């Protein structure tokens with residue numbers, strides 16, 4: 528069973544969405560629907576599965592339906608048609624009490640504009656979800672301090688949000704989401720308001736945290752580089768339609784249509800392709816010269832080891848974090864992977 532399953536979800540905004548549904552199902556476009564009926568198609572027949580412990584990135588241009596999609600998961604939005612299953616439970620079947628319970632214990636959300644309480648300290652902000660869960664102050668503070676530590680904000684626990692930079696405020700938002708210890712984290716353009724360097728730093732921090740926590744993360748962005756860096760799978764939305772779902776490798780190597788191609792065209796491949804994506808497995812590596820190899824970690828991005836490999840004219844031996852050999856990349860393949868499309 529998948530952690531999250533979305534089946535044939537339609538969302539139409541307007542006065543009488545159900546009346547417009549047949550037109551959408553018969554294939555009218557978002558533009559036609561708007562012109563003829565004044566309704567806006569938010570999602571058009573979206574189906575996807577998100578597995579436990581993965582980071583699923585949902586990407587698309589502004590207005591493509593990303594926020595609409597993520598808000599269906601914790602039922603901030605009800606679908607016009609279709610079903611949303613979380614751990615096999617249809618979220619539409621939850622009554623008011625069960626829904627509150629579900630939002631407090633199953634899913635936490637990190638927002639683009641941080642969503643912090645200005646009159647609460649960092650510690651109180653981080654502990655807010657725990658307070659909602661009914662935890663006592665002592666316990667709240669203990670857990671909150673652990674999470675403040677995990678996001679590198681030690682020493683700032685008694686400050687107020689307006690005393691912190693944007694990047695630090697976003698760390699508070701992240702710590703708050705981590706504190707409730709929900710299995711599922713929803714992140715809607717969580718890093719989009721940050722400066723590039725701080726953003727890259729936050730991405731790294733999320734990758735590091737996720738390698739330990741193994742939460743199910745649904746991460747929304749309009750940025751392909753960010754998608755490729757963070758996502759185990761990426762779903763690409765265009766005008767409410769899901770046009771492609773795939774691993775970063777599949778998206779880069781086989782873009783499904785012109786819309787995806789336009790995204791992929793300018794990507795810095797060295798920054799987003801990991802060693803494990805282009806390596807040959809052991810059983811495909813018999814003929815590779817292993818006399819002059821440099822070890823690289825399977826999760827390293829090409830740019831981290833490219834200069835060293837090129838300068839020493841060696842091949843890569845790809846290892847996991849325990850040092851076990853997983854595969855090889857030849858010097859030639861490494862270089863050609865940067866230009867293939």
Ligand SMILES: Nc1ncnc2c1ncn2[C@@H]1O[C@H](COP(=O)(O)OP(=O)(O)O)[C@@H](O)[C@H]1O
Pocket residue numbers: 540541567568569587588589590591592593594595596
């Ligand atoms: N509450 C709403 N009422 C009417 N239209 C909406 C509403 N929310 C979103 N939309 C429309 O649905 C489409 C998808 O919006 P959204 O999910 O916010 O896109 P994204 O998050 O990808 O930028 C857009 O055309 C938007 O204008």
Ligand SMILES: [Mg+2]
Pocket residue numbers: 593594595716
């Ligand atoms: Mg949005």
